[in-house]
Amino acid sequence: MTIKQSAWTGMVPVDDTALAVTDTGGPGQPLVYLNGAYADQSHWRRVIADLGSGYRHITYDERARGRSKRSADYSFEACIRDVDAVLAARGVDRPILVGWSYGGVLGWHWADRNPDRVAGLVTVDAFPVGLTGEAGAERIRKLFRRMRLLFPIAARLGLAARMSADQHADVNIELNEIAAASVPVLERLTCPVWFVLATGDSLGSEEGEMEQGRAVLDPVLARNPNVKVSAKVASNHSKILRNDSPAVAQAVRELAAAHGRTVG
Template structure:
């Protein structure tokens, strides 16, 4: 792990900020840690997003918290490629980053794919998780069908020329179109009620969802709204889980336009989590 001047700077970074590479398995992950004495927060990205997406949330929360972000395997400009892009590897990487930064307990915040990762990590680490904020993700719903698998593979095959063009910029992951499709299909399996339902039911830490509205890239009609509605059953079963807010932004714009609501949810779980710890 070394200081690296190639990392992008943002208003959230300060003189105590550490940037470097975290070795894990056969790869290394680009990570940023703002340091300080605040409660640590670790942020889990969307499946093909980067740590820069969190800059508005981090700026809104400020130095009261210690902010830890990282780019998943093969994402961004610096995180290295891997032979394993599985969901389980993504969950393990949360541990790797926290351990590398010497953090025992943290709030975990995740958007989209990262919300599923964050929920699994919080469920498996009740003594380490202070609280959980899933942002428009981690909903138990059986949306993956045979027809949907075909649709996902066709979508990424159709976009493969664009992904190849943008890959050097770090805006697109270094996964092939086929690998990206398989990651989405695996997420559909992770999302199933039989798989995710017990994970959510077992959460013992304060959990506050922030939900978007409308559709997202690749979805049709009211597909997303049906998925979000599935949370009503989960909230009814587990008193630790509440929907903090449903905002006007759609799935793709929520971190940019509704960062205030996400920051508010973080403050709520922090206050409740500190009481429990």
């Protein structure tokens, strides 16, 4: 049962850090938003505005992003623990997880481990493919080292973490390895998993690479009836929440109506 429903903004302690969390409260279906790898919670503003006050919106900044504190651990497993910490702190039961990019992959794995604790997933342009092996890791490291002087500015805009270039790269390398091994996870998920996909490429990808990655979902869609594509939109990976928030909001709205709690 969801036990805390009043609006709240504050810090949630977990491990050696604390996460900045915003909870609108209210009796509606809880929606927990999982950010892109280096993004902060501000990127969800348009989706939340589109959905309105009939839902309970919970956003948070991951470690060293936004207003959250730094940590000694920026691993994927730490992010899994952070989801648990936020849900426990806010007394949330059976949320819909809405994840963009890194947050989408995080949502799959959290739901796989907690099938009875989730109402469904809306995944925004994440797919089970990635750059792997030594060649993939070196390509990622070169990209982030070239960008290193931009990180302090990008962090203030909610587009980077307060990490070194190598730490940014480590997060991305681990994500690519986990995403590339996630087809079995998606194939066995028992909750509804609805995708909103972008088109085109993203920063650091080569021409056509992202579309090839999205195509990896096709056999998953054929094998698991719980997985569907709600929409494919014109925006690219980086701009989808800004330019196509109505499509994301509509996927949440329809999934909640079909599988979530009644929205007042």
